[in-house]
Amino acid sequence: MSTPRAAVSRRGFLGLIGGSAAVTALAACSTGGGGGSASRPLKFWNMPWGGPQFNPTDKQITLGYKPASGLSTPTYQAVQWANFTQTFATAMASKTGPAVSSGGGTQAFQFAKQGFIAEADDLVDSWKKNGIYDDFLPGLLDTMKTPSGYVAVPYNLDMRVLWYNKSLLEKAGAEPPTDWQSYLDTAAALKKIGVYGFAANGNASGGNAFQMIVGFMINNGGGIFDAEGKPNLVTTANIQALEFIEENIRKGYVDPGAISYTATNSNSQWKAEKFGMGIDVPGLAANVGGTTAADLVVGDPIASDSGKKGALYFPNNIMMYKNTPSQKDSEAFLTYYYKHMAELWTKKTGIGLPVLKSIASTPEFQSDPNQVKIVKVWQPVAKTWAAPGGTALFSNVSYVDSTTPMNTFMQNVLSGKTPKESLTALQTTLKGEIK
The missing domain is CATH 3.40.190.10 (Periplasmic binding protein-like II)
Known part of the structure; x- marks a missing residue:
C-alpha cells in the first residue's frame, strides 16, 4: 500500500459518503438479481491494491481462467480508489456492476444490508473439500461470517x-x-x-x-x-x-x-x-x-x-453479487482465482499481507522477516473494528473506519x-x- 491514509480510504466505504443513506436511495431504484447464462460475461472488478504491476498481473491471472462448459468467461476492470464509492453504488442501482469484486473493507457488509450481496456459504463449504478452507490463516473466515452467512471472503490483510x-x-x-x-x-x-x-x-x-x-x-x-x-x-x-x-x-x-x-x-x-x-x-x-x-x-x-x-487489523475482502450470470459462475471463478492468486505476492506487486498460509510460506514472502513476523506473530492476536464484542465485521463499522x-x-x-x-x-x- 502506498500510504497509510490511502489504505484507510480503501477500507472505508459508506462512512466516506455520509453513511448508508446514499446507497439506500440508490438501492430503492432497483434490487440485485441473479440468473443468467454462459453467453453473459462474468465481470470481475478489482482495486489497485499495489504498485504499477498489480493490476496487469491481476488481469493476467483473471483472463487465464478457462471456464468449464456452460460457464461464463470473465472480464476484468480496474476500479480506481478515487470516487470508488460512487462507482459501486451507481453500478448496483443500474445493475451494471460486477458479479465479483473487491472494494472497501466494509463495502460487502453495507451492500448485504441493501440486498445486493450473494452470500458465500456454499463457496466456503466447497473449499472445505478442496483444501482452500484450511489454507486460510486462523480466524480470518470468521471475520466475514454474519448471522445470515458469509458476506465475503478474506483477500488481503492490513x-x-x-x-x-x-x-x-x-x-x-x-x-x-x-x-x-x-x-x-x-x-x-x-x-x-x-x-x-x-x-x-x-x-x-x-x-x-x-x-x-x-x-x-x-x-x-x-x-x-x-x-x-x-x-x-x-x-x-x-x-x-x-x-x-x-x-x-x-x-x-x-x-x-x-x-x-x-x-x-x-x-x-x-x-x-x-x-x-x-x-x-x-x-x-x-x-x-x-x-x-x-x-x-x-x-x-x-x-x-x-x-x-x-x-x-483490517481483513480486506472479495465479495459476490446477486447480479451475476449465475452463482455457480461466481463460485467457480473465485475457486480458480484463489488457487492462482499467489503471483500477486510472489511477484511482489505491493498488495497487502496474504490471507493464505500457502502464500505466506513461499520463498518470496519468507524473504522479508518483518512481513513474516507480522503474519506469524501479530495476526493471531489481532482483532477487527468489531472488538471487543465480536469477531465478524458488520455494517456499523463504517461509522468508525x-x-x-x-x-x-x-x-x-x-x-x-x-x-x-x-x-x-x-x-x-x-x-x-x-x-
Missing part, C-alpha cells in the same frame, strides 16, 4: 504493528519493549538521545493515529463495540489504554507536531531518525525507504498492564483531553449517528 529502529535503540542502550511499562522505559531512553518513542500522525485529513489509539484499546481487551454491535467506549479497559497514551504525551515521548502530521510527514520523521518506535503500517520500511529502512524492525506484540495482547468522528477522537486524544472526555465525546457522537 494491520497496525509495533516498529522500532534497532540502531537508535542500540544507541540509547534500550531493549525492544515487551509490555507497557518497558515501552515507557524504552521511550524514555530514546528521549535522552533526542528521538521520539511514540510515533503518531494525527492530521484530520491525512493521518491515521485513530487506528493506533484503537489498537491500544484492543491491546488492553477493549475496543469500540459491544456484543450487540453498539458503541460502548467508556470502559475501564479503554480508559486505561488512553491513560497509557496520555502518559507518553505528558512525558514528551510524542512529537508535539504529530497532531498535524500526515502519514507522509510521519514517514519523513522515521527517515530522519526522529521517530524511533511506534505503531504503524506493515509497509512502513518500504514507505520510509533509504538507508533507514534496513534498521526498521517489527517488534513483538506487547502486553498491556492487564496482561493482554492485541492489535487492530476513516470518519469524521474518529478524526475528532484522534485529535482530542493527542491534544491532551482526558481519556474519559475523549471516549465520552466519541460515544455520544456514534450513538447519535448509529440508528
